[in-house]
Amino acid sequence: MNDFAFGKPTQLGHVLQTLVRKRGLAEESAQKELDEIWKKAAGPRIASKTFVRRLRSGILEIGVTNGAILEELTCYLKHEVLSAVQQLQTNPPINSLKFVKVN
Numbered sequence: 336m337n338d339f340a341f342g343k344p345t346q347l348g349h350v351l352q353t354l355v356r357k358r359g360l361a362e363e364s365a366q367k368e369l370d371e372i373w374k375k376a377a378g379p380r381i382a383s384k385t386f387v388r389r390l391r392s393g394i395l396e397i398g399v400t401n402g403a404i405l406e407e408l409t410c411y412l413k414h415e416v417l418s419a420v421q422q423l424q425t426n427p428p429i430n431s432l433k434f435v436k437v438n
Contacts, residue, residue, distance in 0.1 A: 365390075369424070373397065376419035381408065393430035395420065398437040408434050
């Protein structure tokens with residue numbers, strides 16, 4: 336079924352929202368924004384061994400490819416990096432970080 340009926344006026348904002356949703360552009364844009372926030376908060380050394388996996392229920396999940404970096408993040412830097420992420424990202428709020436070892 337077509338979302339837009341011919342002959343009926345439609346607000347441009349509604350049309351654009353529908354197109355963005357259908358094409359997945361909103362999710363892609365949000366992912367890119369999270370990636371940039373993570374890189375800034377983590378710094379280049381840590382960012383080079385990590386990546387954003389997803390944001391769910393206020394928990395930003397980070398994939399970590401290096402065991403030493405995983406331990407450093409988990410044991411020493413978690414609160415510092417979370418604070419930096421929270422200063423850069425306000426909506427949706429990020430309440431916690433979860434680090435996952437990946438290959």
